[in-house]
Amino acid sequence: MSNAYIDQFPAEAKVVKALFYSSFVALALGGVFGIIQTLHRTDIYRFIDSANYYSVLTAHGVFMVITFTIFFLVGVFTWAVTTSLDREVEDIRFTWAWVALMSIGTVMAAVPILAGLTDSIDMSAAVLFTFYAPLQGHPLFYLGLVLFVVGTWVAGADWFRSWWAWKKENPDARIPLPTFMVLTTMIMWYIATMGVATSILVFLLPWSLGWIETVNPLLTRTLFWFFGHPVVYFWLMPAYMMWYVMLPKFSGGKLFSDPLARVGFVLFLLLSTPVGIHHQYLDPGISEGFKFIAMTNTMFLLLPSLLTAFTVVASMEHGARQRGGTGYFGWLKALPWRDPVFAGMALAGLLFAAAGFSGMVNAGMNINYLVHNSLWVVGHFHLTVGTAVALTFMAVSYWFIPQVTGKELWNRSVALVQVVLWFIGMTFMTNSMHRAGLIGMPRRTAEPQYEGFEFETAVGSVGELDAQIALGGVLLTLSLVLFFANIIGTAFGSRSDTLPDNGYAEALSGSDDAPRVLDNLKLWTAIAIVLVIFAYSLPLLSIVDRGGLFGPDIPPLPVSLESVTFLAFAVEHVATVALESAGNFAQTALSGVIN
Numbered sequence: 001m002s003n004a005y006i007d008q009f010p011a012e013a014k015v016v017k018a019l020f021y022s023s024f025v026a027l028a029l030g031g032v033f034g035i036i037q038t039l040h041r042t043d044i045y046r047f048i049d050s051a052n053y054y055s056v057l058t059a060h061g062v063f064m065v066i067t068f069t070i071f072f073l074v075g076v077f078t079w080a081v082t083t084s085l086d087r088e089v090e091d092i093r094f095t096w097a098w099v100a101l102m103s104i105g106t107v108m109a110a111v112p113i114l115a116g117l118t119d120s121i122d123m124s125a126a127v128l129f130t131f132y133a134p135l136q137g138h139p140l141f142y143l144g145l146v147l148f149v150v151g152t153w154v155a156g157a158d159w160f161r162s163w164w165a166w167k168k169e170n171p172d173a174r175i176p177l178p179t180f181m182v183l184t185t186m187i188m189w190y191i192a193t194m195g196v197a198t199s200i201l202v203f204l205l206p207w208s209l210g211w212i213e214t215v216n217p218l219l220t221r222t223l224f225w226f227f228g229h230p231v232v233y234f235w236l237m238p239a240y241m242m243w244y245v246m247l248p249k250f251s252g253g254k255l256f257s258d259p260l261a262r263v264g265f266v267l268f269l270l271l272s273t274p275v276g277i278h279h280q281y282l283d284p285g286i287s288e289g290f291k292f293i294a295m296t297n298t299m300f301l302l303l304p305s306l307l308t309a310f311t312v313v314a315s316m317e318h319g320a321r322q323r324g325g326t327g328y329f330g331w332l333k334a335l336p337w338r339d340p341v342f343a344g345m346a347l348a349g350l351l352f353a354a355a356g357f358s359g360m361v362n363a364g365m366n367i368n369y370l371v372h373n374s375l376w377v378v379g380h381f382h383l384t385v386g387t388a389v390a391l392t393f394m395a396v397s398y399w400f401i402p403q404v405t406g407k408e409l410w411n412r413s414v415a416l417v418q419v420v421l422w423f424i425g426m427t428f429m430t431n432s433m434h435r436a437g438l439i440g441m442p443r444r445t446a447e448p449q450y451e452g453f454e455f456e457t458a459v460g461s462v463g464e465l466d467a468q469i470a471l472g473g474v475l476l477t478l479s480l481v482l483f484f485a486n487i488i489g490t491a492f493g494s495r496s497d498t499l500p501d502n503g504y505a506e507a508l509s510g511s512d513d514a515p516r517v518l519d520n521l522k523l524w525t526a527i528a529i530v531l532v533i534f535a536y537s538l539p540l541l542s543i544v545d546r547g548g549l550f551g552p553d554i555p556p557l558p559v560s561l562e563s564v565t566f567l568a569f570a571v572e573h574v575a576t577v578a579l580e581s582a583g584n585f586a587q588t589a590l591s592g593v594i595n
């Protein structure tokens with residue numbers, strides 16, 4: 001008899017399995033739209049009308065980065081909380097309720113997106129995954145999004161319930177690391193989704209229903225990006241969780257440092273939201289000073305990822321040395337490269353290092369002017385969410401699916417080929433996308449060449465870039481086919497009793513070495529909210545002051561620029577004092593960690 005997740009938590013395993021399968025359906029749909037648009041844009045094979053390109057792009061974006069990622073990660077979080085607290089969910093009906101909310105919301109949002117592809121149904125939501133004004137979608141799309149987001153809020157409540165119940169029974173114990181990661185991520189998510197909830201409920205939904213005539217597009221953009229940056233960490237933090245708590249185990253060792261992992265997640269909670277304006281460096285109507293603050297915060301936000309790179313690679317090295325690896329770099333050979341779970345996650349990490357560099361370029365206000373709205377950005381996010389997150393999720397599925405179904409993985413060699421194909425495909429596609437962006441090739445258009453216009457390239461040619469992008473896209477599609485073959489093969493296999501035990505990596509330096517203050521979630525939440533208020537109150541006030549709450553024809557809020565200037569002065573003063581004390585505080589906390 002094995003001790004897999006399904007044996008320990010049969011009821012929860014069903015939920016997690018349902019969430020994973022739903023996420024895979026979205027991945028399949030997203031993949032189909034992905035290859036359609038790759039071949040269309042590069043003018044290699046076209047069968048859709050260019051006028052439908054935005055519907056295809058919306059479907060690709062929404063199914064991939066909202067449905068696939070989030071359904072998968074809520075499954076991982078359910079596994080993480082139950083496993084690390086060693087406790088069933090408080091009420092399984094409550095758990096199924098949020099699964100239902102998320103699923104109904106998804107279907108509601110998907111209907112108008114897909115309907116946009118046919119003329120026979122008068123409905124569309126070709127608003128892209130960034131859905132801000134002036135693009136407008138059918139009300140069903142916004143309503144679906146609302147239900148979906150509410151579903152994730154209820155999911156978070158479910159995990160907090162478990163933790164509170166556990167804490168009653170274990171008043172002095174440290175929060176187990178996976179649960180700590182779930183809770184910090186969810187607090188970040190609650191804060192971040194306030195932006196998108198306001199944008200949809202107050203502006204976009206009433207506007208699409210015809211209840212209000214106009215909106216202030218810059219306001220909906222800013223509220224979107226208030227959420228649109230932290231959402232990328234909502235995808236990334238579960239992948240990081242897998243790198244921290246699973247990858248060391250697959251490498252044959254232990255997590256290098258639990259306290260460092262906690263510091264990383266606390267930093268994400270604090271800094272993920274007050275940076276969203278780095279997506280708006282080119283927006284007129286937001287003053288340079290606010291953009292500069294967003295840039296500074298973004299540069300600080302590199303820190304938790306750099307800490308992660310260090311900790312995760314150190315853990316891998318520890319694993320490799322346990323397996324007999326030696327030398328400065330020779331240990332790399334001792335890693336289990338033939339294991340698809342390990343190889344997929346490590347390759348995802350490798351490409352994420354490149355993604356971090358393109359992110360730093362994006363984040364620099366002046367260099368951003370060169371790459372904004374170009375294919376460079378598309379290259380960037382296919383390395384981040386499309387590889388660091390998606391490849392990690394696919395690779396770790398080869399461990400999870402047996403755990404939640406009780407069945408042996410159908411074919412390990414196919415799995416290995418699949419993850420390597422993803423790595424190669426993404427390397428071709430994103431490298432050429434970055435290059436194309438540098439010569440000014442725009443994103444979000446079916447006709448990047450325009451009429452009678454040729455881009456000049458430093459090396460190679462536009463045709464060569466397009467060919468590489470298309471080749472990458474085809475390899476990725478093949479990789480997806482292999483992935484689904486394996487999942488379906490596994491689902492139809494028979495029950496096995498020789499599965500590995502459920503569990504996650506132990507730490508070399510454990511939670512006892514972490515200062516207690518790291519577990520003080522109330523403190524971090526309070527600081528996170530204060531930082532968001534600092535970063536956003538003045539920009540939002542001045543956007544409303546200039547453009548009107550509901551657009552130009554409606555009188556603005558009674559905020560005058562003098563009061564904004566006065567507030568700016570006051571905030572600057574308070575911020576300086578707060579930053580100084582935060583610095584001292586961080587120093588104390590860090591010296592605690594280091595000792």
Ligand code: HAS
Nearest residue numbers: 232278305309312349350353356359362363372381384385
């Ligand atoms: Fe980004 C645009 C800046 C990270 C996603 N980003 C986007 C968009 C998306 C996206 C989807 O400042 C486009 C949105 C749209 O449609 O317009 N991004 C950053 C920065 C980071 C960053 C500074 N982005 C992400 C992540 C994403 C994501 C993560 C998804 C999951 N991004 C920007 C900016 C823009 C932007 C601007 C706007 C551009 C514009 O003009 O429109 C940082 O968080 C990156 C930090 C990462 C590192 C790398 C650390 C390395 C690690 C690897 C360890 C290695 C291992 C393997 C484990 C510093 C952790 C070792 C293996 C062995 C074999 C040893």
Ligand code: CU
Nearest residue numbers: 228229278279
């Ligand atoms: Cu961002």
